[in-house]
Amino acid sequence: MISDQDLQAAIEDELDVLAQDAILRGEVDKPDWEPAIDSHAVLVVCLRIEEETGVAISEEVVPVGGFADREECVREMMKHAKAAIDAAAAQKTTEE
Numbered sequence: 001m002i003s004d005q006d007l008q009a010a011i012e013d014e015l016d017v018l019a020q021d022a023i024l025r026g027e028v029d030k031p032d033w034e035p036a037i038d039s040h041a042v043l044v045v046c047l048r049i050e051e052e053t054g055v056a057i058s059e060e061v062v063p064v065g066g067f068a069d070r071e072e073c074v075r076e077m078m079k080h081a082k083a084a085i086d087a088a089a090a091q092k093t094t095e096e
Helices: 004-024 039-053 070-095
Strands: none
Touching (some): 004 070
16 A cells, blocks of 8 residues: 555656646746646546556546645645545455
């Protein structure tokens, strides 16, 4: 099982990659009305979590529009990832 520290590092790393990609595309200054982490980026983070943990994160947890800031994104995605990991572990236990 992945540690909380490693999970957070994976989420942070994916957000860094997304930020670097945005810079390369010339998308440096977003208007104030746009979220810092849009819903497309959150979906990419969900895929990274699945890659790291083997557990899928439902796209239903992705808020419409995304997250206002990086810290909120990391906090919420950690919460959803841990819940999904716990649910998968509980299901595995009941199947045994």
